[in-house]
Amino acid sequence: MKNKVDKHQHNSHHHHHGHDLHEKKLLWVTLINISITVVQVAGGLVSNSLSLLSDAIHNLGDSSAIFISFLAGKISLKKADNTHTFGYKRIEILAALFNAIVLIAICIFLFYEAYNRFMNPEPIKGLLMLIVAIFGLLANLISAILLHKDQSQNLNVKAAYMHLLGDTLSSIAVIAGGVAIWFWNIYWLDPTITVLVGVYIIWHTWGIVKETVDILMQATPENIDLEKIKTEVERIKEVDNIHHVHVWKLDDSKIHFEAHISMKDNIDMVKMMAIREQIKQLLYEQFGIRHITLEMGYNCCNGEKQLIKNAL
Structure with a gap:
């Protein structure tokens, strides 16, 4: 019996340690993302690049989303009480759903901005766009590497990881656009990249929306027959x-x-x-x-x- 109790305590300690690690990583990722946002807003405004500004808004959305994940992780550790007999674990599911909806909303806004840019093309400073996009890519890669191991164990970390994966891909797309604009002045690439990245992000985020809604609706889990x-x-x-x-x-x-x-x-x-x-x-x-x-x-x-x- 004692061994069982010890094992349970060890597992509980291991779970809390794992949760603390998730939280620390989420906090670091938030700080990295805020730094990307600041640099990209400045770079986007100076270079007149919509895809850089879209990347900045995207990162701002991610920073707040990841920070909400961090807070939700903290709240979910609260013990069950007379008011919430199941405890507070569902707060993580609500946070993951909120994150996913925010990301989809940002993408829809960017589609609208991209449409305006297609209608009224504007000159862009390609070299500056390229430099800022490279900074964004490096910062996003570091963040994605930090969360990669934990994303399969926690829906919230997975949501944050999906944000970062989208950011990394959009940074690569913006770099490619920066090169083309710098060398050949192909300005229509800027809104095109914005739309492609948006479609990719919505495609991947939809799975998180479906999974969180299923949990909140108390649907039978997919693996249960x-x-x-x-x-x-x-x-x-x-x-x-x-x-x-x-x-x-x-x-x-x-x-x-x-x-x-x-x-x-x-x-x-x-x-x-x-x-x-x-x-x-x-x-x-x-x-x-x-x-x-x-x-x-x-x-x-x-x-x-x-x-x-x-x-x-």
Whole structure:
């Protein structure tokens, strides 16, 4: 028993240490992104480049989004209380959704600006645009490398990482545009790059919007097959059926499961509890579900049906 407790404490400590590391990295990335924004706004205004200004707005959106991720990470560590019995983990999901929507909104604004630029082309200082874009690329690469390892473990870090990936690609596109404008004065490339980068970012961000909305709507997680769960549970010889099944995600990793289990026979409590543990073990081992609530009974919902009939 002591080993189990020690292991749980070690895991809990490891989780908190991992969370602290996520937070420190997010804070560093925020500071780097703010520096890019300042340089790009100045560079975009002086060089008259829309794609540089779009990159700056993009980075400003990212800086605030990543900072919101950082704050959300802090709040999510608060323990559950009487008002929020599930705790505060969902704040990270709300933050990830907000980040994604902000990014899509910025892209739509940039499409509008790019359209105006197509209609009224303006001269651009290509060399200055190129220098500032190279600075942006280097800073974004450093930020992306910082978050790369953690992005698969946390939806918020993933959202921040997607922001940075988009920034890195847009910096590469702006560099290419800077070269073409500097050498050949191809000014229409500036709004074209802005549109291409925007489309790419929306394409990738949409996945985060869908995932966060699914979690908030308590949709069945994609990797959970309810029919298979029903088949496996009803294979246990004492079980008549499983019904009132609800499966949802609390955040991007914790899956919760609740259901009613109706037994074939009116067995004693000790045997019923043993079967409940067997079902929990099955759900954990075969489907990776840890947070399980099962209501056990004999003819457990037939009584309810009778009550409803009588009421009608």
